[in-house]
Amino acid sequence: MDSLRGKVAIVGAADTQVGKLPQFSPTGLCIDAARRAMADARITKDQIDGLITCNSMAEPYMYHAEAMAEYMQIFPRYCMSVGAGGSTTFSILHHAAAAIVSGMCHTVLITMADSLRSGLTRDQAMKMQSSAGHSQFEIPFGPTVPAFYALIARAHMHKYGTTAEQFAAIAVACRKHACLNPAAEMRTPITIDDVMNSRMIADPLHLLDCSLVSDGGSAIIMTSADRAADFPHHPVYILGVGEGHGHEHISQAQSLTTSFAAESGRRAYAMAGLKPSDMDFAQLYDCFTPTVLVELEDLGFCQKGEGGAFVENGNIELGGMLPVNTHGGLLSHCHPGNPGSMFALTETVTQLRGTAGARQVEDAKVAIVHGQGGIMSSHTTVILGRERY
Amino acid sequence: MTGQIEKFLPCPTPESAPFWQGCRDHKLLLQYCAACGTHQFYPRIICANCMSQQLEWREASGRGTVETYSIVTRAVSDAYAADVPYVIALITLEEGPRMMSNVIGCDVESVKCGVAVEVVFEQWSAEITMPKFRPVAGHPAS
Numbered sequence: 001m002d003s004l005r006g007k008v009a010i011v012g013a014a015d016t017q018v019g020k021l022p023q024f025s026p027t028g029l030c031i032d033a034a035r036r037a038m039a040d041a042r043i044t045k046d047q048i049d050g051l052i053t054c055n056s057m058a059e060p061y062m063y064h065a066e067a068m069a070e071y072m073q074i075f076p077r078y079c080m081s082v083g084a085g086g087s088t089t090f091s092i093l094h095h096a097a098a099a100i101v102s103g104m105c106h107t108v109l110i111t112m113a114d115s116l117r118s119g120l121t122r123d124q125a126m127k128m129q130s131s132a133g134h135s136q137f138e139i140p141f142g143p144t145v146p147a148f149y150a151l152i153a154r155a156h157m158h159k160y161g162t163t164a165e166q167f168a169a170i171a172v173a174c175r176k177h178a179c180l181n182p183a184a185e186m187r188t189p190i191t192i193d194d195v196m197n198s199r200m201i202a203d204p205l206h207l208l209d210c211s212l213v214s215d216g217g218s219a220i221i222m223t224s225a226d227r228a229a230d231f232p233h234h235p236v237y238i239l240g241v242g243e244g245h246g247h248e249h250i251s252q253a254q255s256l257t258t259s260f261a262a263e264s265g266r267r268a269y270a271m272a273g274l275k276p277s278d279m280d281f282a283q284l285y286d287c288f289t290p291t292v293l294v295e296l297e298d299l300g301f302c303q304k305g306e307g308g309a310f311v312e313n314g315n316i317e318l319g320g321m322l323p324v325n326t327h328g329g330l331l332s333h334c335h336p337g338n339p340g341s342m343f344a345l346t347e348t349v350t351q352l353r354g355t356a357g358a359r360q361v362e363d364a365k366v367a368i369v370h371g372q373g374g375i376m377s378s379h380t381t382v383i384l385g386r387e388r389y
Numbered sequence: 390m391t392g393q394i395e396k397f398l399p400c401p402t403p404e405s406a407p408f409w410q411g412c413r414d415h416k417l418l419l420q421y422c423a424a425c426g427t428h429q430f431y432p433r434i435i436c437a438n439c440m441s442q443q444l445e446w447r448e449a450s451g452r453g454t455v456e457t458y459s460i461v462t463r464a465v466s467d468a469y470a471a472d473v474p475y476v477i478a479l480i481t482l483e484e485g486p487r488m489m490s491n492v493i494g495c496d497v498e499s500v501k502c503g504v505a506v507e508v509v510f511e512q513w514s515a516e517i518t519m520p521k522f523r524p525v526a527g528h529p530a531s
Contacts, residue, residue, distance in 0.1 A: 129465055136399035137431045138489045140519060142461065142469040143477045150459030151479055158457065158502040202477075203460040251479055251489045252431075256457055 003271050006388040008097040009228035009235035012041025012221030013349040015342075018334035019185045021215040022118040026056035029113030029336075030068055033217035037109065041221040042232050048221075050078035050105030052096055054088045054112045054338045057128055058119030068111065078105040085373020086285050087243075088112070089341040090380035094241045096222050106223060112339035113217025128337075132375065134249045146210055146288060147202035148250055148375040153290035154204060155256035160305035164204045166312060167289040168195035170324075171208050171331050173317045174286060178328025180318070180359035185212055186332040209289040211330035211340070218342035220349070225388055236352045239274065239366070240383035242267025250375040259376045261298035265368075268381040269300070273389075274366065276300040281351060281361045282322055283344035283369040286329040292316075295370050296324075299381065318359060326351060326359050341371040345382075352386045395468035398517050405432045407446050412518040415510045419484055421447040430486035451508035453482040453522065460497045476500050480522055494523035 014036030016029050024032065030053065038045060051074065053065045061067040064081040078099050082092045089112070096108040120128065132148060133139040156162045172192055178184035190208060198207040228235035244263030247253045269275060276299060284295045293307035301322055302310040310316070316324040327333045327347035330340045350356045351364045366385045372378065401409040408431075411418035419428045424441035428449070435442055458478040464470040476492040478500065492500050494509065506522035513519055 126466060130397055134431065134489075135397070136401070136405055139397045140399050141477055141489055141491050141521075142396070142465045142472065142475060143459075143489070144461055144463060144465045146463075147459045147461045147465075147477045151457045151477065154459060154502065155457035200460075200462050202462065205459075251487055256479070 004097045004101055004241055005239055005271050005273070006237050007225050008100050008222055009225045009237045010220050010222050010349050011228050011231035011233065011235055012037045012043070013346040014040045014219060015183065015346050016113065016217040018183065018214055018216030018336070018343070020117050021115065024115065024215065026059040026113050026115045026119055027068070027071060029115065029215065029217035030056070030111050031071055033113055033219035034068070034072065034109055034111040037111065037219035037221050040233070043107070043221065045072055045074045048074055048107055048109045049076050050096065050099055050108035051076040052092045052108060052110045053081050054083055054092070055081050056114045057124060057337055058115045076105065078108070083338065085338060085378065086287060086341055087371040087373035087378040087380045088338045089345055090241070090369060090371040090382050091243060091378070093238070093345070093382055094243060094380060097238050097241060100222060100224050106227065108222045109219060110222065111217065111219035112342050114336040114339055115215040116213050116337045117215045119215065134251065138249055138251060144202055146205050149288040149290055150202040150205045151250060152256055152294065152376060156290060156294065157204065159257050160308065162293065162308035164196065165192050166308035167204070167209055167293065168192045169311045170286065170289040170292045170316065171195050173311070174325045174329040174331040176317055177326050177359055178332035181327050181333060184328040184333040185214060186328065205288055211287045211335040212332070214334035214336045216334050216336045216339070218339055218346050220345060234353050234386065236349045237385050237388045238382060239385045239389055240268040240270070240272025242271065242381050244379045246377060248374055248377050253376065257294070258304060259294055259298050259372065259379060261295050261370060261372065261379045261381065264370070264379040264381040265299040268368070268383050272383040274383060278366055279322065279368045280364045281326055281367050282324050283326070283348055283367065284324055285341055285370055285372045286325055286331050287335070287340070289331070291372060291376065292324060294376065295372070299368065299370060318361065323361050326356065326361060341369070344369050348384055352384060395466070396513065398514060401516070404434050408432050409517065411446070411448070412510055412520050415518070417449045417451045417508045417520055418446045419449045419482070419486060420444045428484040428486050430482070430488050450483045452525070453480040453506055455492065455500060455502055455504045455506055456481045456487060457502055458492065458500050460500070478522070480506060491521045492523065493521050499524065
């Protein structure tokens with residue numbers, strides 16, 4: 001198996017409601033997402049022989065995927081949970097594609113959900129905050145998750161002259177897109193001044209530089225490209241995938257300003273035989289605004305250090321040079337934790353099917369999606385296309 | 390030490406115990422690899438550069454430079470709320486390794502990238518003394 005290019009396709013994709021959903025358990029959301037994706041692909045549960053999930057923080061299981069299979073009474077021959085933070089979604093996609101191509105299974109359900117808004121106990125919330133970081137050499141000093149990313153932001157500002165207003169432009173673009181998405185949580189337009197005037201959380205990051213805390217779930221169905229024609233919707237093909245894993249703890253990062261997105265991106269482009277200028281839009285992991293700026297650079301959309309100028313003047317908004325996070329992203333659509341980047345994936349499917357309505361990227365054929373987990377730690381890049389190539 | 394008992398206290402492991410003993414003695418100890426000549430932090434059973442086990446503990450100068458920082462205005466938990474605003478920083482030590490710490494003993498607004506800092510020790514419990522840093526007088530950001 002030298003390449004996954006064009007060999008697997010996404011044939012079903014769906015999201016649950018998102019936002020504040022105390023009426024659902026995290027398990028309920030995970031199953032609701034699965035049910036919706038199966039309906040979208042018009043398949044029955046017996047057709048699923050592979051299942052991949054990620055664990056829920058609010059309702060964890062020791063063997064989460066097995067628990068979800070049991071709940072639905074499906075009996076897969078390939079079954080696992082993956083945990084790589086925000087990179088989970090695309091790392092899972094990578095594993096699922098490899099499992100299909102190698103014959104471990106034919107049709108994989110990937111489903112994920114969590115209830116970070118409504119479902120966490122105080123102890124769980126505390127544990128979540130203190131789980132990001134080294135238990136001996138980082139956490140005792142009191143870093144918050146925003147503070148970890150603020151370290152990245154500040155390093156970039158110091159080295160390249162990037163400004164807080166440039167980070168703010170990313171939040172503004174995501175909000176503009178969310179305003180066109182009926183499913184998004186935050187649908188009131190914001191300006192750069194609004195971001196700059198919002199409460200400081202961890203200098204230089206303001207409240208509106210930070211992503212949401214939500215409940216929600218999302219799922220997709222994947223199968224081999226050869227089977228994809230049997231499904232009702234236009235398939236979305238995986239053209240390239242690459243991962244890059246640089247560290248777990250930010251204090252151990254080789255570089256604070258260049259991430260292993262450069263590695264995951266290089267691998268994904270090489271597999272796809274495509275380059276940054278071939279991408280019609282991008283869905284980039286936006287737990288905090290600086291991540292988008294660093295990813296744009298490391299994925300080759302501009303030179304290192306020029307991300308600040310790149311995000312200005314509407315370049316990353318719909319109608320601009322490279323629309324980014326067309327659904328509103330984690331910043332303005334929703335962010336239920338590890339499942340967060342699933343929504344970037346289902347949005348990409350929607351865009352490449354050509355059914356995104358008011359926020360449709362014109363003539364969208366190829367897209368890049370990127371997830372990162374930890375503190376710029378683990379990276380997975382996927383290139384998806386409307387055609388198999 | 391009121392209130393500090395609820396902070397996230399480090400739990401030393403066999404490989405880190407000498408480091409924390411050093412902090413109790415007000416010495417910043419780093420592992421030095423006799424095989425390849427590099428210092429490392431955090432403590433490991435191998436040299437992460439060359440996988441050698443010829444590691445020895447050496448006292449560091451305690452001096453370093455702020456590589457990046459954030460001023461935290463929303464504390465991670467109630468136990469840290471009294472410290473707000475506090476500075477989280479990544480400090481590059483003279484010997485090479487980078488470590489996270491707080492920069493204390495100064496106006497938080499005076500902390501900048503490139504500021505020279507030196508270690509100070511803050512006792513949290515009988516077992517744990519934390520290595521923190523303060524600006525070196527007369528050494529503004531380079």
